[in-house]
Amino acid sequence: MSQQVNVNRTLSFNDSAEHRTNIKGNPSTERYCGVDWYDQVAIDTTNDYVSTLGGTGDAAALVAGGATGVLLTTGSTDNEVSFLGTGLIFDISKSPEIEARVTIADVSGTSFFFGFSDANTESTPASTIDYADGTLAAAATDAVGFVVDADKSSSLMYASSIATGGAVGATSTGITWTDGQTKVLRVQLNTEGDAYFWVDGNLVAIRQSAVTDVPLCAVYNYGTRANDGSNTVTVKYLKKWQTI
Numbered sequence: 001m002s003q004q005v006n007v008n009r010t011l012s013f014n015d016s017a018e019h020r021t022n023i024k025g026n027p028s029t030e031r032y033c034g035v036d037w038y039d040q041v042a043i044d045t046t047n048d049y050v051s052t053l054g055g056t057g058d059a060a061a062l063v064a065g066g067a068t069g070v071l072l073t074t075g076s077t078d079n080e081v082s083f084l085g086t087g088l089i090f091d092i093s094k095s096p097e098i099e100a101r102v103t104i105a106d107v108s109g110t111s112f113f114f115g116f117s118d119a120n121t122e123s124t125p126a127s128t129i130d131y132a133d134g135t136l137a138a139a140a141t142d143a144v145g146f147v148v149d150a151d152k153s154s155s156l157m158y159a160s161s162i163a164t165g166g167a168v169g170a171t172s173t174g175i176t177w178t179d180g181q182t183k184v185l186r187v188q189l190n191t192e193g194d195a196y197f198w199v200d201g202n203l204v205a206i207r208q209s210a211v212t213d214v215p216l217c218a219v220y221n222y223g224t225r226a227n228d229g230s231n232t233v234t235v236k237y238l239k240k241w242q243t244i
Contacts, residue, residue: 036237037068038063050120059073070084074224086219088120091216092216096188100185102183102185104231107154110148113145114187115145128140136169144210158171159195
């Protein structure tokens with residue numbers, strides 16, 4: 001009998017298996033797998049995250065109140081950008097992947113980036129990668145991720161990257177993000193630095209040689225656009241994978 005079980009979609013525990021121990025023995029993963037459910041009392045900015053706020057109205061706080069997640073609040077000042085980033089724990093030699101479940105309340109008044117970067121913060125109004133005033137720009141030297149920026153389009157999502165401080169590039173995913181909509185975003189890197197962009201489980205873009213072999217973090221950028229005032233972005237979790 002085969003000693004290996006291949007699962008092409010999902011492994012489901014049903015009926016009585018949902019209500020009792022359903023794994024015997026010691027599960028052991030080949031790759032690092034971590035999940036931040038944002039279910040603590042507060043964001044740990046000493047050990048887990050670097051939080052940089054663009055202005056007095058900006059905030060990054062756990063949702064709480066009967067729900068998990070982190071609430072990213074943009075300030076009322078146009079073009080201010082805030083950041084929430086992990087430590088520099090990723091490297092393309094280990095084929096890292098990150099995934100977040102994100103809800104943007106007002107897409108037409110928000111700038112948002114999620115992905116990998118060589119820096120977990122920049123100096124506002126510069127972003128990791130954005131479309132400020134409709135022009136693609138990057139403060140990072142190496143970065144790759146999703147960009148939604150009202151200065152470029154009121155709702156279109158882009159797959160963007162910059163490597164070694166060279167020319168920043170972006171590819172339209174063809175996906176529009178409407179107000180209040182939730183999307184699952186995943187950025188996957190291979191050992192060559194090629195990036196694969198997934199939205200709700202579907203591959204939507206590939207950027208080759210997106211980043212180089214430097215330490216990377218997972219980072220969110222969030223800011224106000226079009227003088228729209230304060231807006232919110234809610235992230236329900238951050239999943240992380242990497243070869244050990």
